[in-house]
Amino acid sequence: MKAAADPVVICAANNWDEVKLADRHMAEHLTEYAPVLYVDPPISHLTRFNAPEVAASLKRPRLRRIAPGLTRYTPVVPPKPMTPAMLPLTNAIARRQLRRALRRSGARRAQAVLSTWLFVDAYGVCGERLRAYWWRDDPVAAAPLWRRPAERLAAGDRRLTEASDLVVSVSGSVATDLRTRGFAAAHLPNGCDADFYAGVDEAPDPPDVNLPGPVAGFVGHLNARTDLALLEAVVAADVSLLLVGPRDPEFEPERLDALLAQPRVAWVGSRPFEDLLPYLKTIDVGLVPYANTQFNRNSSPLKVFEYLAAGKPVVSTPLPEVRSLLTHLVAQAEAPGDFAGVTIREAAAPRNPELLAERRRFAARHSWSARAEELAGLLDLRPGPDRGGSDGERG
DSSP states (O other), X not given: OOOBOOOEEEEOSSOTTSSOOHHHHHHHHHXXXXXXXXXXXXXXXXXXXXXXXXXXXXXSOSEEEEETTEEXXXXXXXXXXXXXXXXXXXXXXXXXXXXXXXXXXXXXSOSEEEEOOSSSOOTTSSOOSEEEEEEOSOTTTTHHHHTSOHHHHHHHHHHHHHHOSEEEESOHHHHHHHHHTTOOEEEOOOOBOHHHHTTGGGSOOOTTOOOOSSEEEEESOBSTTBOHHHHHHHHXXXXXEEEESOBXXXXXXXXXXXXXXXXXXXXXXXXXXXXXXXXXXHOSEEEEOBOSOHHHHTOOOHHHHHHHHXXXXXXXXXXXXXXXXXXXXXXXXOSHHHHHHHXXXXXXXXXXXXXXXXXXXXXXXXXXXXXXXXXXXHTTOOOOSBTTOOOOOOO
């Protein structure tokens, strides 16, 4: 039997069963270059009570073949795994389980470990050639969103940065800053599943939305990242608003309740990635209403590319990663009145087949497939004679 290529181990920020985000997209496309072992964040048996969406992850087998070349593993650790008191035990158990999962998958070592784990040390147990920190979000600025002490997040970020051979950052300014401080760092923004969104025009109408046009849409979390003044201004300008995504109950509850109660606003809650097309079909313009905060300034908004891949015009606040795209396809405005005015203009523009095709071509250049090719180069992946890998032992 031919030897399989050594895998890439992705220590992910999100459980596979949660909403499909960057780590799942990247894992699926990176299999073009090497087998991938996708490792969920460690959870305990009590997680099923406060996060029922990941309860199925606790069922056996916890090592599962998802697709050719793609295996998933769920580490299970004692309760309250990330508290300072429990973290040493979490580390010991998670590292032992990670080593066993790699062996059971049929591999002896990893080409690279790509980690997002600030507190659990995933390095050294997979015999990896390269250790890379996937800098997906600004962890210090995320303290209010993640409800963790900024000091702990800063310490975790520093530990992982110093332990890594390479930092792969979604923020160009963060990558530049790290290089000036002597760290190896590369800029790799988020991407989109361009092929998936190409089918938006054939999608059925959503059964739970009945809004008069024009309709502006926002797909994402309603939380402290969101500038509610922008959304309020859009509705005040007689533009309907479709909101798709979860709501943080602690984020300006009275003000958000008032917005959602307006007759031209529809909030459908969270929807699986696979169910988004009907909602995107409904909107005339996609919104990226992010506030001017440090977290957002260091972010790479997925939605810009996803709206464009669906052929929709985009209105965004002028975040650095948006400005760096240097394209006329994304209208930018910051003040509420300006944001609403640009939204009206973009939503009212006649449907232009040439412009629609240009948006989709632009999105395709920023697809997850293109991002995976870039990452494969950064990680210097070396396919083996049997790139698909093995099914691995289940257990």
